[in-house]
Amino acid sequence: MSVNLDAWEEKLRKFQPLELREMKLLLRLAMEILVEESTVQAVAAPVTMCGDIHGQFPDLLHLFEIAGEISPSSSMSYIFLGDLVDRGYNSVETLSFLLLMKVKYPDKVFLIRGNHETRTVTSIYGFYDECNKKYGTTEVWRQCCDVFDCFPVAALVDGKALCVHGGLSPELRTIDQIRLLHRRQEIPNEGPFSDLVWSDPENVNGWVVSQRGAGYLFGERVTREFMFINGLHLIARAHQLVQEGYRYHFDEEQLVTVWSAPNYCYRCNNLASVLRVYEDEAREFVLFREVDRQTVDDQQKPSYFL
Numbered sequence: 001m002s003v004n005l006d007a008w009e010e011k012l013r014k015f016q017p018l019e020l021r022e023m024k025l026l027l028r029l030a031m032e033i034l035v036e037e038s039t040v041q042a043v044a045a046p047v048t049m050c051g052d053i054h055g056q057f058p059d060l061l062h063l064f065e066i067a068g069e070i071s072p073s074s075s076m077s078y079i080f081l082g083d084l085v086d087r088g089y090n091s092v093e094t095l096s097f098l099l100l101m102k103v104k105y106p107d108k109v110f111l112i113r114g115n116h117e118t119r120t121v122t123s124i125y126g127f128y129d130e131c132n133k134k135y136g137t138t139e140v141w142r143q144c145c146d147v148f149d150c151f152p153v154a155a156l157v158d159g160k161a162l163c164v165h166g167g168l169s170p171e172l173r174t175i176d177q178i179r180l181l182h183r184r185q186e187i188p189n190e191g192p193f194s195d196l197v198w199s200d201p202e203n204v205n206g207w208v209v210s211q212r213g214a215g216y217l218f219g220e221r222v223t224r225e226f227m228f229i230n231g232l233h234l235i236a237r238a239h240q241l242v243q244e245g246y247r248y249h250f251d252e253e254q255l256v257t258v259w260s261a262p263n264y265c266y267r268c269n270n271l272a273s274v275l276r277v278y279e280d281e282a283r284e285f286v287l288f289r290e291v292d293r294q295t296v297d298d299q300q301k302p303s304y305f306l
Contacts, residue, residue, distance in 0.1 A: 003029070005104050012097045013061065015090070017134050023096065027143045030099040033106050034150035040179045041110055041152040042159075047077045048286075049163060049275040051238035051258035052114070053098075055088025055126065058291045059262055059272065060097065066288050067274050070105050076276075077107070079155050081238040081258065082114020082165035082197065086125035087265055092134050095127075095144065113151035114165040114239065115197040115214075118187050149184045153196055161234040161277055168218050168226055168235075169195030170207045175230050189214060200240055201249040201257075220250040227254060233281060245273030245287050263290035 003025065008018060018026060048067055053060050068076060084098060085091035101109045115121060122128050122145070131141035155163040156175065171192040172178055181193050188194050198215025201223065202208070208217040227235065235255045242259050249255045262272035276284040 005100060008100055009097070009104075012093055012100065015057070015093060017092050018096055020135050020137070020140070023135065023140055024143060026096060026099055026103065027140075027147050029103045031147050031150050033102060034111070034147065034152075035184075037110075037150075037152050038179065039152055039181055039183050040154045040156050040175055041112075043077055043079060043110055043155050043157050043163075045158050045281075046075055046276065046278045047079055047157050049236045049258055049277065050078060050080045051260040051273070052083035052241075052264075053080065053085075053088070053094055054083055054116070054261045054264065055085050055091030055094050055130075056261050056264075056290075057088070057090035057093040057097065058293055059260075059288075060094055062288060062291045063260060063272075063274060067276075067286050070101055070108050072105070074108075077110065079110045079157075079163050080112060081163055081236065082112050082151075083116040083238060084111070084114070085127040086116045086122055088126075088261070089130075091127045091130050092140075099147070110155050111151050112155055112163060112165055113148060113153055113183070113187070113197060115187065117148035117151060119145045120186070145186075149186070151183075153181060153183050153193065154178055157234075157277060158279075158281075160232060160281065161236060162230070162232055163236045165197045165237060166215055166239045167196070167199030167201060167237055168216075168222060169199065170216060170218075171195065173226065173229060197239075201237075201255055203250075223250065223255050224252075234277070234283075236275060236277075241268060241270060243268075243270045245271035246275065246285050262288060266293075 084095050128141050169192040195215045200217055202217035204217050204219040210216050240257050241264055242257050247257045258275050260272045271287050273285045273287050
């Protein structure tokens, strides 16, 4: 079957979901690329790091408008730190578009797995329902989840900046231990794989069990030790809403949360950001607000917004 990726992109930019046969083919093409990537994928700077998107497709398109479109002529790569789907109204288009970008530009787009790229979470927070509504079958959702299983767990930029969705794990002292994780599975409820997508930095001493029900809270000493052992200068993660779009944790600017869903859930009034890291390790945050969208009647909002 001949594939016109540009036509698919044009359709998605008009907020038209791909046809069922097109979507299934896109998922197969993306899986063939993703399965060959490393569990800790190496990426070269310059790179733009993007936090949670959560199905806010108009804001994703706006992100590329303000941060720069992906192109063969640009040296800039993009890393998305997980949680592409759920909660927003256009998770199908968001995932389709980013997978399409991955297929078109496999060496410039990198998709890291978040805690929402799972069967359990997407069956509760909207993506399952959206797939059923737009395609009339659970087959697309099931195939998407198989693709999620192929996402890398982390990315390492020039050996100095580690990108994960959530945080650290008491069972992982080195990046090499992350490389040894078996990633082609549903994320377990506990253990190091779970910790990487669920944990959060906090002003605690050592490790504290997270109130999220999975993962840990981890403090400054733990973070500094992990960075020293692994020769890191930066850990970039997402997973937590921050009203100002990004936030450095602890005293030194070594661990940062990047959040890329403005006005999260269409009611949080937060800024969003992306983080550019250049070859000389210089950093630049690009801030943006949500795009104008038609007001949605609160009674039409799914229950998971409550």
